[in-house]
Amino acid sequence: MDTTQRTEQQRSADRRRRELLEAADRVVLRDGPQASMNAIAAEAGITKPILYRHFGDKGGLYAALAKRHTDALLASLRAALDAPADRRERVEATLDTYLAAIEARPQVYRFLMHPAEGSQSGDQSADQGFDVGKHSAPLLRRMGEELATVIEERLDLGPGTQQLARVWGHGIVGMMHAAGDWWLGERPCTRAELVRGLADLLWGRLAAAGDKVGGPGF
Amino acid sequence: MDTTQRTEQQRSADRRRRELLEAADRVVLRDGPQASMNAIAAEAGITKPILYRHFGDKGGLYAALAKRHTDALLASLRAALDAPADRRERVEATLDTYLAAIEARPQVYRFLMHPAEGSQSGDQSADQGFDVGKHSAPLLRRMGEELATVIEERLDLGPGTQQLARVWGHGIVGMMHAAGDWWLGERPCTRAELVRGLADLLWGRLAAAGDKVGGPGF
DNA sequence: GTGCGGTGTTACTTACGGTAACACGCAGTC
DNA sequence: GACTGCGTGTTACCGTAAGTAACACCGCAC
Numbered sequence A, B: 001m002d003t004t005q006r007t008e009q010q011r012s013a014d015r016r017r018r019e020l021l022e023a024a025d026r027v028v029l030r031d032g033p034q035a036s037m038n039a040i041a042a043e044a045g046i047t048k049p050i051l052y053r054h055f056g057d058k059g060g061l062y063a064a065l066a067k068r069h070t071d072a073l074l075a076s077l078r079a080a081l082d083a084p085a086d087r088r089e090r091v092e093a094t095l096d097t098y099l100a101a102i103e104a105r106p107q108v109y110r111f112l113m114h115p116a117e118g119s120q121s122g123d124q125s126a127d128q129g130f131d132v133g134k135h136s137a138p139l140l141r142r143m144g145e146e147l148a149t150v151i152e153e154r155l156d157l158g159p160g161t162q163q164l165a166r167v168w169g170h171g172i173v174g175m176m177h178a179a180g181d182w183w184l185g186e187r188p189c190t191r192a193e194l195v196r197g198l199a200d201l202l203w204g205r206l207a208a209a210g211d212k213v214g215g216p217g218f
Numbered sequence C: 001g002t003g004c005g006g007t008g009t010t011a012c013t014t015a016c017g018g019t020a021a022c023a024c025g026c027a028g029t030c
Numbered sequence D: 001g002a003c004t005g006c007g008t009g010t011t012a013c014c015g016t017a018a019g020t021a022a023c024a025c026c027g028c029a030c
Helices: A003-034 A037-043 A048-055 A058-082 A087-104 A106-113 A138-154 A161-186 A191-202 B003-034 B037-043 B048-055 B058-082 B087-104 B106-113 B138-154 B161-186 B191-202
Strands: none
Touching: A003 A037, A003 A048, A003 A058, A003 A106, A037 A048, A037 A058, A048 A058, A058 A087, A058 A106, A058 A138, A087 A106, A087 A161, A087 A191, A106 A138, A106 A161, A138 A161, A138 B161, A161 A191, A161 B138, A161 B161, A161 B191, A191 B161, B003 B037, B003 B048, B003 B058, B003 B106, B037 B048, B037 B058, B048 B058, B058 B087, B058 B106, B058 B138, B087 B106, B087 B161, B087 B191, B106 B138, B106 B161, B138 B161, B161 B191
16 A cells, blocks of 8 residues: 555645645734635635635634644643642633733634634524534633533532533633633733632632622612 | 604604514524524515615624613513522522523524624724624623622622622623533533532632542642 | 605625636656 | 646636615605
8 A cells, every 4th residue: 555655645735734724824813703715815825725625614724723722722721720739829820821812812812712603504404403502612612621621630529520510611711701801802900800800709709798888788 | 843753754663673673583593693684684574675774784683683682681680680589599590590591592592692793894904903802792791791780789899899890790691601502502411400500619619629539639 | 746755676796605627747657 | 758647726606695776666745
């Protein structure tokens, strides 16, 4: 069999693929999530069909591009999560890592979070298509699962630990995401203040806070 | 001046507008977020240009439709938030209200959360466009602000209450949203279990939990 | 009757995702 | 050296959907 030749071609294709992804990256960074396939192809110095040969469809390119950034971000988060410090410090470091990432490259972040996809004709299932979330940003899901794993590994939550860890993983990631999105749009405070506020929330300060004096009586 | 006539026409236009919104609602409920303007017009028994005369563009229709559902959902949430019960019960009721809503009408929920918009040419600001979040789902923002208001009214968080309340408002809403999205996709547990898990998280159980025995040593 | 504003239409343009069919270049083979 | 196969690239096209222009109908004041 012609394995050597195959691998040689494979390598070439992989290199090309990486080049294309880098071009796509530049365009997304410049144009945001609505970057068109034409624009990406032009940036790469080629034309559309090549993109389609490499990535199948726009979703494929999106997936490949997202995987790069998601992997990178997850690696950073994992490092923060695994740091040799107490739990509160680790949580704060993780929040800060995420927020720093979205602050540094908001366009990429937008692309990852709001892919703006839409499958046209095809699935005319007259029933109410219960596929909610299938099209949701995979980044959130992956981060949620990742965090769930860490929580489950580290914490002793008694019976039902596994399920509770997943709930918390997705919940905490969602908290981080929404707060980050809002913060990035309005910049109402420094990153450190935001981190501290969120960590306080996770640390039960909501439950511990006193009622406001003079409020509605209960 | 012909005020009476004006109002008469206005009323007619408003009625038409409401009819169109209801038709749009039905289509979105059936087809999900990728409902086309043509489909909506057909459902309403008219053609596209009328929709455009009423709503400007697709974003306008989206905004009007979203406002309806958002207002309705916010009213429910406010009721849960304002119920005469202790804080934990109110929090659980609020979470449950939201989750019940997205469970009942997932297509509408998807439409609200993933509008899949995209402004084509126009803003060619060569600089990195820092408008992240401008296109984000307004529902999350409104819920976040709403919750922030309630928190600020009710809780005494010492200095910086206002800012902290907003951080928490958006954070909690994001937690609710992401967990709900994940839950709706996978249905890993009952709604009540999810509510309880999230409330536990907000109640500081993350901070209180013990380290897992036999885990990495720290 | 005649202009005029509101409601409706058809028919079009533009843009984008995706594809088909064709063209070049470069191995290896007879 | 011509032939074949394959990967890489192209142009030119299709379908769909957003958005618009221009025209048609209708009720109503004057």
